[in-house]
Amino acid sequence: MAEILVLVDHVDGAVRKTTTELLTIARRIGEPAAVFLGSGYEAARDTLARFGAVKVYVAESPEFDDYLVAPHAEVLAQIASTAQPSAVLVTSNPDGKEIAGRLAVKLESGVITDAVDVDSDLTTTQSVFAGGYTVNARVTQGTAIITVKPNAVTPEPAETTPVEEKVAVTISDAAKRAKVVARTARAATGRPELTEAAIVVSGGRGTGGEFGPVEALADALGGAVGASRAAVDSGWYPHSHQVGQTGKTVSPQLYIAAGISGAIQHRAGMQTSKTIVVVNKDAEAPIFSMADFGVVGDLHTVLRQATEEIEKRKG
């Protein structure tokens, strides 16, 4: 059975949930082989074994963090040329897409981005035009390079004892052209990561800058907090929380939009959410057309009351 390479997305060995999703998908297709690039493999080992990596290529070097994606693409290409996998799966985020793009050129292979599902025969499903269409596609040349969105599948554990293969790292000067001189870690909020969260509560211009009720509801539900661009541009919430075309794409089980009108650029980032709940004081707001449940009302009172009621029910 051919190997399916899964590029491990991690921070100093802390494996992100998306990687366990990719391993779960890889298992349907072939033999999951994780590729670990960077530092901190010790911390990653157990998670990769628990989610079924039959093999792990370990290329440990602190240098990966010193430059933008090019070294990742270079070493991944090197591993792929010897492993001859039938597919390489990468998380659909800015770094992942850039790695996939470079890899496609290096391996002379087709690339598909933003898959929300991948079948055992490597047919992908994508949601395009702000969620208006579903597209099924397939790579027809070389190794299938596919970036997969977070929350595509529910990660399923499948304990293995992976074979570890150390890979010697030599990074060319050409891959060192963009040097990272500083990196600001995401502020710890104690809330789940926006793109990975099962529940997202977002606030827009209608909050008037007061995100307290949005955060309180998110906390009562154990969710993440999102924001529209209007809220971000007003300086009310950090850009890293923006949902939409030029922000994050989320696909949670539950999306609550409060004080958001539902512009196409916002919808592009949340249209594939399973259940959508809307709170908006304007009954004509376009966002209501996509609501599974909606309340026409002032978000400040409605969200506060909802939070109290949820706390009460949780007991």
Added chain:
Amino acid sequence: MKIVVLVKHVPDAAADRGFNESDHTTDRAGVDGILSELDEYAVEEALKLSDSGEADVIAVTMGPDGALDAIKRSLQMGAASGVHVVDDALHGSDAVATSKVLAAAISKLGDVNLVLTGMASTDGGMSVVPAMLAERLGFAHIGFVGELGFADGKVSARRDADVTETVEASLPAVVSVTDQINEPRYPSFKGIMAAKKKPVETWSLADLGVDAGSVGLSAAWSVVEAVTARPERTQGEIVTDEGDGGVKVAEYLAGQKFI
């Protein structure tokens, strides 16, 4: 400094976008096209550099006849000249082929110091072409840039990806910019008039020395097998808050097992 801005002509997102039934390519005839909004930020950033010093800004696009509109808009905003790569053989090209053609165009222009692009197109939205170009041209690449500066012949940028990074690179470089970087200008009346006299070159694949058999739909390295219009979401229950709106939200969430 010689700056190339890559611009794309896309179906307007505000309209009803769709696909050609025969070959699953984007329908570019049935919907009004515009300069991809996200490319306006790249044009603006290039113009800021030319406003503040010596820079020659060339807008480059690849696309059918109508794509010339994207060049025109860039010229109206202030770009000095344009290049339109157009060839029937390009129809249905994938990102890999697109990057090959654009790389050839940039090489033909020669001595390009900086390539600016939007963070994604508003139609395909893959965000992979800038990285592919850098790979092909051997340029440095910084993607998703929210702030750009130059000092000592180096680019220094704030990259807003998963985390915020400060990145330095020497030229030549490919830089893709986000909608955080600036506020794109509207073409002035003077700009619109001046644009009419600005030079636009039209290049075919032969002009670029790219084999027509290596691009287009039949040479694409991925194929779309099916396109299905997603059923419109059906609107659920909408209630008006009469003092119990929050309780109703909680009841609904409990009913859906979210609590």
